[in-house]
Amino acid sequence: MSKCAKKKYIKTNLRQMTMETVESQHDGSVTASLTESKSAHMQTQTGQNSIPALAQVSVAGSGTGRGSPAVTLVQLPSGQTVHVQGVIQTPQPSVIQSPQIHTVQVATIAETDESAESEGVIDSHKRREILSRRPSYRKILNELSSDVPGVPKIEEEKSEEEGTPPNIATMAVPTSIYQTSTGQYIAIAQGGTIQISNPGSDGVQGLQALTMTNSGAPPPGATIVQYAAQSADGTQQFFVPGSQVVVQDEETELAPSHMAAATGDMPTYQIRAPTTGLPQGVVMAASPGSLHSPQQLAEEATRKRELRLMKNREAAKECRRRKKEYVKCLESRVAVLEVQNKKLIEELETLKDICSPKTD
DNA sequence: AACCGCACCCGTCATATAAG
């Protein structure tokens, strides 16, 4: 294993471990430990505040070791003491449990000592089956959000606070999306707008838009874009319908008046008459249904693959964003539960002092 | 300055999960 790989291995395991600890706290009966990678593990005991029947319990002694199930001593208001075992036990695959399941489990265990233990075993099997289907972060977070007021939910649609960047994933459904031989993406919208997304840059920042004002409205489904990686003069060319060529200027050359200039640092483009034949490196993409030769089929397959990669790239970004949000949500939840737990413990101590006079 | 460890980010692949 190379050094880098080893580093990755350790890093990944650490993250997995911390996440599992986070997950453990969802069952409510184990310690909550949470940090993604800052490794400032704060350990706390989560309160059972959401269950009225268990409003007055003392939680003590918990095992959090990886590999040893967490056992928590819960003292019921009646004075009965029960051992509550953490539901999630290593080396169980990483699972995330919703608070609802946790509620049921704790309530069941609290009934009696022995029956609770036996039922707990059965329940754990059921739970494992349930938990083997890992819900998405969106669902988890939304569940958490419904529990904790003030925690924003992850919406299906992108929030507007992100400034609605011209993202391919969120823009009005384009007529066609094409991938060039150099990895750039060209999306042609219904209105004749050409959007060019550069790989390597953030899909948002790398997006450039062209508006064709004289393209003559090609029939839907018949758009053909031909792209040249770089012509001899160092420019980039896009061949668009109407036997025209969109040429990316090298630097700050002003775009002609017959096309909308890109704003800011965006490169400018010109529509020129096509040069002789197709330049080398041209990728021709056609709408489905018009394929003939094996070469075109191969190109179509490549295009599909690139499209899939692009989608997955965006999905991965979104997934990471959600995961971050999820972790933040858990962190805030832990903080809230810590405070609540502290209060409950203090309250319990007070009640103990009041209700249990010394029997000496 | 060079090196190292760490944290973070990204793209891709494989696969689990959801949707149709």
Next chain:
DNA sequence: CTTATATGACGGGTGCGGTT
């Protein structure tokens, strides 16, 4: 069942701060 989407895992890159 098939297809689309979400996510874990992995490898690679970058930036930063500490150490030599």
